[in-house]
Amino acid sequence: MSFLQTVLAFVFCLGPLIVFHELGHYLVARWCGVKVLRFSVGMGTVLWSRRFGKDQTEWAISALPLGGYVKMLDAREGELAGLPESDLKREFTRQNVWKRIAIVAAGPLANFLLAILLFAGLYMHGVEEPSSKISVQTEAPAWQAGLRSGDVVSAINEQPVQVWSELRWQFIQSAIDKHEIRLAVERPGQGRVSATVPAAALEGLDLDGDVPGLLGIGVARPAPVIEQVVAGSPAERAGLQAGDLLTSVDGVQVADGIAFIDIIRGAAGKTVLVTLQRLGQPLTVSVVPQAEQAKSSKGTVTVGKIGAYVAQRPDMIKVPSSPVAAVGKALDKVWDTCAMTLKMIGKMLTGEASLKNVTGPITIADYAGQTARMGAAHYLSFIAFISISLGVMNLLPIPVLDGGHLLYYSLEVLTGRSVPERVGEIAQRLGIGLLLTLMLLAVFNDVVRLL
Template sequence: MIENISGFVGSAFGYLIPFLLVLTVVIFIHELGHFLVARWAGVRVLVFSIGFGPELLGRTDRHGTRWRIAAIPLGGYVRFLGDANAASGTDHEAIEQMSDRARSETFAAASLPRRAAIVAAGPFANFILAVALFAGIFAFVGRPVTDARIDTVQEGSPAATAGFQPGDIILSINGDAISSFAELQRVVSSNADRALGVTVQRSDGQVQLNVTPERREVEDGFGNKMNIGVLGITRSFEDGDIQRVYAGPVEAVKLGMGETWFVVTRTLDYIGGLFSGRESTDQLSGPIRIAQVSGQAATVGAAALIQLMAVLSVSIGLLNLFPIPMLDGGHLVFYAIEAVRGRPLSERIQEYGMRIGVALVLMLMIVATSNDIAHLWSL
């Protein structure tokens, strides 16, 4: 019994520490984006907080900003002069009692373009972080590249039905060049139940094949299950088929941007699939699952953990751009309406919007956490 408890505690800490490291860096960069642009725009920042709730550690800098680490590490915020709360609601009563100089340093007094820039800077900073992390992996860790050569074709699989043969080298899919087996897997896994036009190289020349990846539940080396598209083929491991490629600085940044864009498009495609019924909500993950994956990535190595950090940074940046009141994207929608109308929406309408936003975010958290619990229960 004692050994079981000790093992559980050790496993929990093994997940918790990498999770906190990943989440803290991503949140810090997000809030730093808001902070830096606010300072540039002349808005005074009162609080820069990593986490919510009671303060654990903190210090006040010479500009009067309180930098703090709070007890609940699932988020963060930057509070500006004139804000009523961490959600950047305006404290009109407090602003009216300020001097003209202090009032000019409030978020509410900033011009519309500057307010929009401050809000957009958080997600933008997350995308920059992701590009930098991906670029660092491509430059310093490199990537194993395996020729997209087929070794075996499973009987009765989509590949067999379409006419793929051992020894085929896949050149392109839907007209886009394929340079490695990993790239092939990425395209196929994200196109379940969608017809693909594939060009392959055979000894007798190029052949055009049409195949529809089958949606199948697969399990990774850690027991995590995912619903992805598969063809039913395995790669070739002949001498010379595998090599590690390192990118130069410019190429690494380009690859980092491409990787970031892939995460964005894959996420948007999944969300579109939720509305069309093509995808299931059981793939949504919350903090428990993210903590588990963080711990698993840490056991693989620093590169895997950094890659997870980059993916999470993209996800948080993109999520915050959704047009949901309470999120950065919701604020940007309000500002867009203000730009068209020439005046902001009434406080009452914005308050109702915030309530709807809170309800939507809570629903999302409930679904994701339920999936996390169901996943743990199945282990």
């Protein structure tokens, strides 16, 4: 069921994005007076098609689901002999260069527009997510910078922060730029406090991983209080009760519910001593976690369970915005995401960032499935990010991509002459080779991540 959900989440993510991208080309082509012969969802052999409209444009579904295209009346793709003059005037290459630029740029711009609409809708609705209250590992870089568990981050590099996603975003941007992270935090009993994570602490961080976590920062979670005890479970037999505040296991202090669960999972079949507070009084009980089989990234493993539910949910916050503010935040988000993507590409080209950051369809499908299981808001946010990525990727100056064609037309604007056909053919072959190489690298990285 999980695999099927992942596949469906991937299809419903990528499919509409491709359609939206091609609709951008189609609508601007029609607006510029160019005749559109076919609009295809998918590549390769046409499986189904119907013709509609004054121009009898063929709307088709093709065999390969990854991709799509808009086929216009184009002298480079076939003989035009016998066509009426009214159609010849609507041929793509006969349009002035600015119309051709508009048609080609419309696809990526449509992806950016979709992302803006999705983010604006999410900001207006408000998305419930963890607040910017943090936990900090002792002696980690964040601890050495002066941060402490229980701090509520209110601003990073002078940018307001309210929720965890905003905090993580600012950390990633600082790690890419390799500049210090200046934080303003609210600390219980002390008020507003400042802290700075030096740029040196960001050197060598895996930008594809959990950047705040690598610096010792995590989402603050509630105290490890038992919420429910399952009847007949090892926890009930040991005397544990709802409301008990867990303080340590075998002398190891328990910071939160996750830490307690981790200890219990690793103690299958062993007797452990659990120290707790009940109605303000200390108490120690012994419990034997029951061994059970569970699936993990490493296969089937044996874990310990005691049949008690412990508080884990962090402080959550929902921040809805007005329509005007939501659109402004969405524009900033899309702009920042584009800038960060381009910076990462630049750093990979110069060797400052690893090529393992190149991801492909397997990773996208995996993340699509994960976010779909987390809820509609997370899934829509993921779709918006993928839409931005598609837009940026298509604007790269690589022949066969939209950006390659825009490069040709930009040269035509500067020189007054179109790119020679022979040069274009050679560039196309090089572009196809480069894209195939990137696809192989992306799939290789995807497989390595799975393994």
